[in-house]
Amino acid sequence: MSLFQVYPLQPIAITKALGSHVWDDKGTEYLDMYGGHAVISIGHTHPHWVKRIEDQLHAMAFYSNSVIMPIQEELAAALNKISGKKDYQLFLCNSGAEANENALKLASFHTGRKKIISFSKAFHGRTSLAVAATDNPSIIAPVNETGNIIFLPFNDVESLTACFAKQGDEIAGVIIEGIQGVAGIYEATTIFLQTIRALCDKHGAVYIADSVQCGYGRSGKFFAHDFAGVNADIYSMAKGMGNGFPIGGILIAPSIKAKFGLLGTTFGGNPLACAAALAVIEVMEKDNLMEDAAEKGKYLIEALTNIKGVKTVRGKGLMIGFEMEIGLEDVRKVLLNDYKVFTGEAKPNVIRLLPSLSISSAEIDLFLKGLKEAIHQISNKAN
């Protein structure tokens, strides 16, 4: 049986990983500045993470959500502490799309309304409502099309205010990434997030902070939305949460009340996933990875800004996007093939850096050296 060919693959088979490095089946080592798409938060196969999962595997791999699961409560307490969202409630699921799906559904249940505001270039996942709220018609199947999503221009206070003025009593929620990832690393402005908060308060709508990619410490704060100094009603999380073990979740404000049967999942909150997520938080706290992400990100952004050939740099912490000058579009390919560095991309021409938060300064310098040499190599060939 063949695999369903939906991913344009690099012709490289990765079979081993440690920290910020991965190896292919021939033993070639690569520097991972991509983190398997922002997923690796504390480093590949971190020993504490491996041990936590291994211990849990020996104790119990699975039971359903019909019994008390102390490890879920342990995770909820750890998340309350590290996120600073003290009285929030936790619902656990398995992926980013599922987290947003539940967030959107909850906003609708809570308000009894149908309309959701989303923004240009947003990416919220590939399942029914999450994909409907994603600004990419090519991945929305006819069955996912709904008249319930209102798309507005990103960071445009005026159009948001006008929309609420016109139909505020129909709006269940507003969903927004603190830093748009798939779009190519664009930050939501402080004034925009503050306006969302104020308008949701005024009209009784739910502010959903999609933190699947920009959350979990990557920006230098636990949630990138925190830079605006206001709280969202629901935060969706996944990616960095399990460091590669599939887990997602939503943090829910105390004003939103639970009811038996409102949400549910078979695998969400399974003990192995909770063990992985606890290991991530424990390492983040012990090694100060959030502060590190802020500092190393600042260094990396400044260094990139000063490299000849780099046109623009955007982002916060270790969530960075940059564009090259005309003639240097092949830099990402050269970095991978000749300098053995994995990076991410955003169409048409943004290179995305989403490394592990535990990346060392020496590894960052190794990347910068490779980038400069790759630029040099391309420029020399052109002359």
Ligand SMILES: Cc1ncc(COP(=O)(O)O)c(C=O)c1O
């Ligand atoms: C901001 C954002 N939301 C949601 C998702 C969907 O997450 P998943 O692929 O785990 O379903 C992604 C994935 O890239 C994302 O970047």
